[in-house]
Amino acid sequence: MKLSLAPRRVVPAAVLSVIAASALLLTGCTGVSAPAASDVSASPAAAECTDYPSGADSEGVTVAGSFGEAITAEFSTPLAGTALQRTIVTEGDGELTKSGDLVELRITVFKGSTGESVISEKTSFPLGDAQLMPAFVAGIECMPIGSRVVTAVPAADLYGDQGNPSLGIEPGESAVIVSDVLGVEQPIVPAAWTQNPPTVAFNGEEAPVLTLPAGDPSPDLKLAVITPGDGATVASGDTVTLNYQGTNWNTGEIFDQSYGKQPLVIATNQVVKGFGAALVGQKVGSQLVVTMPPALGYGEAGSGHELAGQTLVFVIEIIGVE
Incomplete structure (x- = not known):
């Protein structure tokens, strides 16, 4: 597991970026x-x-x-x-x-x-x-x-x-x-996931239920806003409080989630690129689902991470932003 920037809980490696997302380079760790x-x-x-x-x-x-x-x-x-x-x-x-x-x-x-x-x-x-x-x-x-x-x-x-x-x-x-x-x-902007998006059933504090569409995953970064929020807008570099669930499109299995634990607190530039790009421009209160190709997740197959070469799907609920 990578070291985390998040000060309030240990962040699972499934959403962390590489060294820029580790606590090794922070002023807060050294004074x-x-x-x-x-x-x-x-x-x-x-x-x-x-x-x-x-x-x-x-x-x-x-x-x-x-x-x-x-x-x-x-x-x-x-x-x-x-x-x-x-x-x-x-x-x-x-x-x-x-x-x-x-x-x-x-x-x-x-x-x-x-x-x-x-x-x-x-x-x-x-x-x-x-x-x-x-x-x-x-x-x-x-x-x-x-x-x-x-x-x-x-x-x-x-x-x-x-x-x-x-x-x-x-x-x-x-x-x-x-x-x-x-x-x-250059900033990464997700495409609107308008054709054949998945369905997501939210269950309050319980884990949501994601149903993926049939067929092969998209090679592009795509985002569907399930419920738009009406709070503050997330900017690049902001620290966001959120709940998330990560699913491997290739296997259909949930590999990580915050539900049943504590919300994740992390900055948009401290996560894998596709995850961060999905947050920027969204408002607090929004419920999202985003699919990302391997290049915007953990790289192509053979790059060393257990999720390398996999298309990832994240369900995200934005709770707050600093």
Whole structure:
């Protein structure tokens, strides 16, 4: 089971995204706050761009490997680190990233004590999300697409005296983070599920009963609003309280649900893409059913997850939004 961002219950892996949806990168887990206003340029054009200085620690890192692929890094260990430093190794020629973008990147994290790699994968970070640690924001904020950025992070700006056992980072340890800025994800908008949608019988606190239509699943992301709500509208990045039930179209079996437990509390950018896209633009009180192809769930067959290659159907009731 993946670690969860949701502060009020352990979120089943069935709706979680990958590393961007784990608690590993959150300010709330470390007590590290966002950069102070004095750290931000006073220029109106750069109001959302933090001035991260370069220095000996970040400049002393040598990175080898193709852009966007697995890499290695060499630097003097142990990396003591006295302040967060950022060095742009390669400056891309694409558009600058900005607040509100869902930035696609390849991120690699190296332990400052030994140089060992503890994270290496492609993921997406919501730029402008106050929960994302400044140590990770530094690699993608106001960066041209195509850039490779090295960030040297002292322990105080990472996991501090607590460390992070899940990553093998000991208390008081620094880190080197290499970010390859690959692009910006475009918003995903579900198509209306108007032809041959499933039927859903809601039963109050009990689990709903979903009846799937005959035939093969759609290759597209489709959404049917069973009952429209009249509350606040969910925006991208909002934290939503909801009940859900997940069914595997291929087997017809329920693989996960919140009914009989507690409602799920999670942000729209902390779940698999199809699930998050279904929430955005809907109102509190809405009852939905959404079908998503493997690419918007857990990937194509062979990607490692038990639900990989499967078309998923979620029944969702939106209870509240923050």
